[in-house]
Amino acid sequence: MNATTEHASRPLEYSKEEGRLRIFGFWVFLGAEVILFGTLFATYLVMFGRYAGGPTPEELFKLKDLLIETFLLLTSSFTAGIAVHEMRRGNKKGLLIWLGITLLLGLGFVADEAKEFVEYVGEGAKISTSGYWSGFYTLVGTHGCHVSLGILWISGIMIQLVRRGLNATTARKVFIASLYWHFLDVVWIFIFTLVYLSGMVR
Amino acid sequence: MNHHVDHFFVKGDPMIYAADLMIIMTTLAVIFVLTYYKKWKWLWNEWLTTVDHKKIGIMYIIAAVLMMFRGGVDALLMRAQLTVPNEDFLDPQHYNEIFTTHGTIMILFMAMPFIIGLMNVAVPLQIGARDVAFPYLNALSFWSFFTAAMLFNLSFVIGGSPDAGWTAYAPLAEPELDPGVGQNFYLLSLQISGFSTLATGINFFVTILKMRAPGMSMMKLPIFSWSILVTSAIIIFAFPILAIALALMTFDRLFGAHFFTLTGEGLPMMWANLFWLWGHPEVYIVILPAFGVFSEVISTFSKKRLFGYKAMVWSMVLIGFLSLIVWVHHFFTMGAGPDVNSFFSISTMAIAIPTGVKIFNWLGTMFRGRIQFTTPMLWSLAFIPCFTIGGITGVMLAMAAADYQYHNSYFLVAHFHFVLISGTVFGCIAGLLYWYPKMFGHMLNEKIGKWAFWLFVPGFLICFLPMFFLGLDGMTRRVYTFSNSHWTDLNVIASIGAALMGIGFMVLVYNMIWSARYGKRDKTGDPWDGRTLEWATPTPIPHYNFALIPRIKRLDEFWYVKQNNEPSVLRSLPVSKLKPIHMPNSSGRPFVMSWLFFIVGFAAVFYVYWVAALALIGVLVCMGLRSFEIDDGHYVSVEEIKRTEKNRIKEA
Ligand code: HEM
Ligand SMILES: [Cu+2]
Numbered sequence: 001m002n003a004t005t006e007h008a009s010r011p012l013e014y015s016k017e018e019g020r021l022r023i024f025g026f027w028v029f030l031g032a033e034v035i036l037f038g039t040l041f042a043t044y045l046v047m048f049g050r051y052a053g054g055p056t057p058e059e060l061f062k063l064k065d066l067l068i069e070t071f072l073l074l075t076s077s078f079t080a081g082i083a084v085h086e087m088r089r090g091n092k093k094g095l096l097i098w099l100g101i102t103l104l105l106g107l108g109f110v111a112d113e114a115k116e117f118v119e120y121v122g123e124g125a126k127i128s129t130s131g132y133w134s135g136f137y138t139l140v141g142t143h144g145c146h147v148s149l150g151i152l153w154i155s156g157i158m159i160q161l162v163r164r165g166l167n168a169t170t171a172r173k174v175f176i177a178s179l180y181w182h183f184l185d186v187v188w189i190f191i192f193t194l195v196y197l198s199g200m201v202r
Numbered sequence: 203m204n205h206h207v208d209h210f211f212v213k214g215d216p217m218i219y220a221a222d223l224m225i226i227m228t229t230l231a232v233i234f235v236l237t238y239y240k241k242w243k244w245l246w247n248e249w250l251t252t253v254d255h256k257k258i259g260i261m262y263i264i265a266a267v268l269m270m271f272r273g274g275v276d277a278l279l280m281r282a283q284l285t286v287p288n289e290d291f292l293d294p295q296h297y298n299e300i301f302t303t304h305g306t307i308m309i310l311f312m313a314m315p316f317i318i319g320l321m322n323v324a325v326p327l328q329i330g331a332r333d334v335a336f337p338y339l340n341a342l343s344f345w346s347f348f349t350a351a352m353l354f355n356l357s358f359v360i361g362g363s364p365d366a367g368w369t370a371y372a373p374l375a376e377p378e379l380d381p382g383v384g385q386n387f388y389l390l391s392l393q394i395s396g397f398s399t400l401a402t403g404i405n406f407f408v409t410i411l412k413m414r415a416p417g418m419s420m421m422k423l424p425i426f427s428w429s430i431l432v433t434s435a436i437i438i439f440a441f442p443i444l445a446i447a448l449a450l451m452t453f454d455r456l457f458g459a460h461f462f463t464l465t466g467e468g469l470p471m472m473w474a475n476l477f478w479l480w481g482h483p484e485v486y487i488v489i490l491p492a493f494g495v496f497s498e499v500i501s502t503f504s505k506k507r508l509f510g511y512k513a514m515v516w517s518m519v520l521i522g523f524l525s526l527i528v529w530v531h532h533f534f535t536m537g538a539g540p541d542v543n544s545f546f547s548i549s550t551m552a553i554a555i556p557t558g559v560k561i562f563n564w565l566g567t568m569f570r571g572r573i574q575f576t577t578p579m580l581w582s583l584a585f586i587p588c589f590t591i592g593g594i595t596g597v598m599l600a601m602a603a604a605d606y607q608y609h610n611s612y613f614l615v616a617h618f619h620f621v622l623i624s625g626t627v628f629g630c631i632a633g634l635l636y637w638y639p640k641m642f643g644h645m646l647n648e649k650i651g652k653w654a655f656w657l658f659v660p661g662f663l664i665c666f667l668p669m670f671f672l673g674l675d676g677m678t679r680r681v682y683t684f685s686n687s688h689w690t691d692l693n694v695i696a697s698i699g700a701a702l703m704g705i706g707f708m709v710l711v712y713n714m715i716w717s718a719r720y721g722k723r724d725k726t727g728d729p730w731d732g733r734t735l736e737w738a739t740p741t742p743i744p745h746y747n748f749a750l751i752p753r754i755k756r757l758d759e760f761w762y763v764k765q766n767n768e769p770s771v772l773r774s775l776p777v778s779k780l781k782p783i784h785m786p787n788s789s790g791r792p793f794v795m796s797w798l799f800f801i802v803g804f805a806a807v808f809y810v811y812w813v814a815a816l817a818l819i820g821v822l823v824c825m826g827l828r829s830f831e832i833d834d835g836h837y838v839s840v841e842e843i844k845r846t847e848k849n850r851i852k853e854a
Pocket of ligand 1: 369485486488489531532533550551553554557592593594595596597599600601605608609610614617618621622625626
């Protein structure tokens with residue numbers, strides 16, 4: 001592991017061997033995440049329609065919540081992109097601001113989702129209600145947990161940025177966290193279509 | 203659900219009291235020895251906090267051998283019960299628990315760590331790297347596997363063991379039919395060890411792709427490392443599926459979800475599919491590395507390059523791919539219909555083709571070679587015919603229509619033991635014997651080693667060959683006793699074989715103890731006259747592996763450098779080229795974090811969620827601390843390198 005070879009032409013996060021290795025490793029990890037969510041989606045689809053006399057998604061899903069959540073998360077992916085763009089320009093302040101906005105949007109997403117879940121449970125749709133709701137909460141909840149973890153993670157990185165400034169290490173961390181964040185965005189698009197839209201139009 | 207805590211200690215069985223006593227005595231003995239010889243600090247600094255792949259590999263292998271003992275005791279208990287008709291030495295419940303823990307331990311806590319241990323020891327050395335890509339993660343992998351294994355084993359004396367088979371079929375393993383906490387132990391410990399395996403898969407995938415010595419193109423990669431690359435890819439594909447399957451069943455059991463239940467429109471068949479979508483690739487995860495070991499050993503001890511290297515590589519890649527599309531052959535009889543069964547029948551049989559290619563290549567490697575019958579070579583030679591029997595019976599099982607006859611009979615039991623023992627276990631033993639001098643700096647006694655071999659391998663055949671016939675004669679698997687006296691003779695024979703295997707294992711372990719004291723020390727670093735880069739390092743291997751990273755021009759570079767007396771840093775080090783080496787720091791956090799995982803699992807087993815939540819927060823805190831840590835590693839000075847390598851230094 002040679003930590004000293006610097007390459008001026010490369011972006012900061014790729015400038016060290018260690019950074020390149022970790023970014024590649026993270027891509028591989030995302031490959032595993034694809035399988036993980038793929039399995040959850042498959043499970044959800046198999047469980048589709050298995051309501052066991054409990055509530056159905058058509059009865060409970062609300063377009064308003066769905067649109068709010070989708071708007072918040074898709075925008076946050078966009079702002080995360082701007083944050084990395086600012087980082088590439090070496091603008092630490094811009095980076096922090098856009099990361100902060102990303103976090104706020106993410107928090108809004110999680111809060112709205114939590115509210116949504118509480119409402120569903122209030123109307124009798126619990127994880128123990130039927131195969132369908134087990135599949136629903138597990139898939140959407142796993143995504144929500146990922147987003148929450150991402151919020152904690154990015155907050156930690158922001159503190160490090162403030163304390164230690166922008167360097168090869170912090171840049172690599174920001175970049176990897178942004179990959180993760182975009183990935184969660186992509187997963188949401190599938191949840192949006194496969195879970196909510198197809199659940200509502202049926 | 204806290205009534206489960208009332209059944210905290212398993213009571214009423216003398217074997218369990220004996221185990222309680224043994225656990226307490228062993229713990230006390232370990233504490234005493236460490237304190238008496240003032241070894242705590244050494245243990246902590248050298249082992250518990252290490253991130254050195256070689257030490258981690260050794261710890262994996264020690265743990266695997268211990269688990270082989272535990273799984274072996276289970277096996278002998280089962281054989282003792284089934285020797286004669288109407289035996290009632292074990293009651294049915296106990297029998298169920300024993301075959302469940304036997305299967306689970308052997309696959310997940312013996313075979314997997316053994317292989318991961320071997321890959322830790324050999325892969326970075328073979329590819330000319332200083333370490334794995336993510337050493338800290340590697341330590342975390344080891345410790346979380348270790349604590350998961352402890353969690354699983356604890357179920358024997360606390361709470362009760364799982365009893366639904368290593369396949370944990372729903373609805374049998376669901377709360378209505380299996381209300382104790384045993385199945386929770388299974389789910390949570392497998393979850394933790396699965397996380398550990400996935401991390402290892404990612405780590406070695408990146409290591410092999412990105413950390414090869416300059417010049418080592420993919421087609422110059424040693425065959426064992428190739429097998430690990432393919433294995434890692436399968437791990438990355440398969441283990442997330444296991445994680446989800448386990449999580450879903452855990453939700454069923456802990457939170458009343460309805461994935462696999464009979465009520466709430468759950469779907470028990472979905473468990474079978476998810477389990478085998480992981481489970482079938484898993485059997486190839488444990489066999490491919492063994493193929494890699496055999497290839498190295500056969501080539502080294504035939505003094506010839508591997509015959510058909512490229513065909514070997516491609517057949518492994520093909521096997522890896524096919525392993526992902528055959529899972530339904532594990533439940534042909536569960537009503538999938540003729541079209542589905544035909545597809546999976548044919549794809550299963552197709553695996554025999556690349557496997558056959560490999561067998562021919564091994565034979566081709568030996569053809570006209572100067573064969574040396576060392577102990578690792580003996581295990582590799584024994585593997586070939588035994589595995590062929592396993593493969594042929596596999597193809598018989600793969601014929602869907604015929605499988606209605608064989609399925610869940612002793613024929614199946616014989617099949618998978620033939621492939622798993624002659625493939626994976628022989629492979630692990632061969633690999634251990636082969637790399638032993640590299641790991642410990644001394645040779646094993648060849649004579650004692652041959653005793654172990656000649657007890658174990660015939661014992662294996664005597665044990666499992668009769669089971670094919672018992673199966674054809676109608677004896678089903680997982681019966682706790684039988685009354686049909688036609689089956690007595692073959693069962694008696696099988697039990698004799700099992701006993702021989704047990705003795706063979708003890709002799710194998712005895713060899714290690716004997717050789718630690720009297721075994722021939724090896725100072726050359728290359729006692730077998732090896733071909734690959736690990737044999738170019740001095741023994742004991744410096745923690746930085748290579749003082750100078752070699753440049754690779756061909757496959758088996760080290761062999762040709764030796765043969766032709768070429769100048770190379772593999773043979774002597776020009777002092778002027780030495781530079782300080784960057785290495786990662788040790789850390790105690792992986793150890794601490796893994797015991798927090800243990801607490802999460804243990805608390806969740808007994809439905810004590812607040813403790814689990816606290817420990818989970820602890821895990822998050824550890825992750826946070828890691829993120830905030832400034833850990834740039836350290837440099838090994840040129841002086842230290844010179845001191846370590848003084849025998850190889852060339853002043854210039
Ligand atoms: C030529 C290659 C192989 C073929 C065609 C084959 C075929 C099969 C088939 C069809 C079954 C299911 C039979 C039934 O349940 O009725 C089976 C079971 C099994 N095979 Fe193989 N197999 C092959 C190689 C292997 C290898 C290399 C391993 C392990 C290293 C392995 C391990 C197992 C295990 C563990 C089971 C039983 C699992 C259980 O039900 O608990 N097989 N094999
Ligand atoms: Cu299979």
